[in-house]
Amino acid sequence: MSGELVLHSWRIFYATVSEMASNRMSSMNLLDTSVHERRRAQRMEDPEFRDAYERATREIEQTDQIIRALDELRVDLGLSKAELARRINRNASSIRRLFTASSARPELPLIAAIADALGAEIRVVPKVRAAKRRPPRRREPAAA
Amino acid sequence: MAKRRTRSGKTDSSRVPQVDRKPPWAIVYYEALDGSTPALEFLDGCPGKIDAEFVAVLDAVAAAPPPQFSGGGKWEAMHGSMGGWHEIRLTGPGREQFRLFCVLENAADGELLRRGLTKPAIAVVTGMRKPWRTKFSETDYSRVRRLGDEHKANHPRRIAR
Numbered sequence: 001m002s003g004e005l006v007l008h009s010w011r012i013f014y015a016t017v018s019e020m021a022s023n024r025m026s027s028m029n030l031l032d033t034s035v036h037e038r039r040r041a042q043r044m045e046d047p048e049f050r051d052a053y054e055r056a057t058r059e060i061e062q063t064d065q066i067i068r069a070l071d072e073l074r075v076d077l078g079l080s081k082a083e084l085a086r087r088i089n090r091n092a093s094s095i096r097r098l099f100t101a102s103s104a105r106p107e108l109p110l111i112a113a114i115a116d117a118l119g120a121e122i123r124v125v126p127k128v129r130a131a132k133r134r135p136p137r138r139r140e141p142a143a144a
Numbered sequence: 145m146a147k148r149r150t151r152s153g154k155t156d157s158s159r160v161p162q163v164d165r166k167p168p169w170a171i172v173y174y175e176a177l178d179g180s181t182p183a184l185e186f187l188d189g190c191p192g193k194i195d196a197e198f199v200a201v202l203d204a205v206a207a208a209p210p211p212q213f214s215g216g217g218k219w220e221a222m223h224g225s226m227g228g229w230h231e232i233r234l235t236g237p238g239r240e241q242f243r244l245f246c247v248l249e250n251a252a253d254g255e256l257l258r259r260g261l262t263k264p265a266i267a268v269v270t271g272m273r274k275p276w277r278t279k280f281s282e283t284d285y286s287r288v289r290r291l292g293d294e295h296k297a298n299h300p301r302r303i304a305r
């Protein structure tokens with residue numbers, strides 16, 4: 001009987017200590033990681049910063065989308081990176097580095113070669129706002 | 145992470161920290177023992193456009209983290225003595241070169257929680273700038289690594305709040 005009581009007390013003690021340890025972890029050790037978001041929000045109040053951020057984001061998205069689209073096309077065609085590299089006479093590691101962002105600033109000739117090897121092509125498509133360009137200025141007729 | 149049993153015997157996951165592996169990853173800034181934050185001080189000292197571009201690259205990489213291609217070609221894995229590090233490489237006015245040095249905080253759930261993180265993160269450690277066509281010295285890089293070693297020695301991590 002007293003043995004059961006000791007066991008029961010021990011279980012309660014163990015559960016309480018575990019709960020305290022867990023609560024301590026939740027409340028003390030986990031970090032507030034919001035400083036980046038707060039700083040960005042504060043900096044975005046500056047129109048110059050906002051313009052630069054938005055322009056950089058658009059440029060980054062374009063590059064990322066092209067590289068990822070080429071990699072998806074490669075996977076759809078069942079081509080390994082090594083095979084793709086062979087087709088364009090490149091080192092396999094250069095293709096691997098390109099698709100994993102471990103190589104900075106992918107060169108346009110390389111991108112074009114990969115697209116061609118995958119049966120695709122790179123196109124430049126004007127944005128909608130580019131269509132609203134001013135009409136060419138008409139020359140004034142020469143004075144008589 | 146395993147669910148914990150309460151006194152009543154029911155599982156209670158509400159108080160057990162959970163790791164969220166869905167992007168975006170967190171972006172955190174190393175804080176030195178003296179309370180300084182070298183990366184934030186570096187960013188604050190950069191021209192506004194360069195600061196904005198660094199933030200945009202960090203956001204892009206956090207939204208689509210490694211190993212996929214991300215960062216518009218400005219995010220690069222480093223090699224040699226800086227293996228395990230990533231840098232963001234930007235060119236500013238007068239072709240001045242700006243670099244931001246980062247380490248990835250990605251590990252098993254238990255280890256991430258031990259670091260104080262509930263999701264994988266990009267830890268931004270410090271930054272440096274140099275004139276066009278010059279090189280950082282090995283002393284410069286060893287200073288960066290020393291800060292990184294100090295950062296990685298902390299459980300939980302010391303980060304800017």
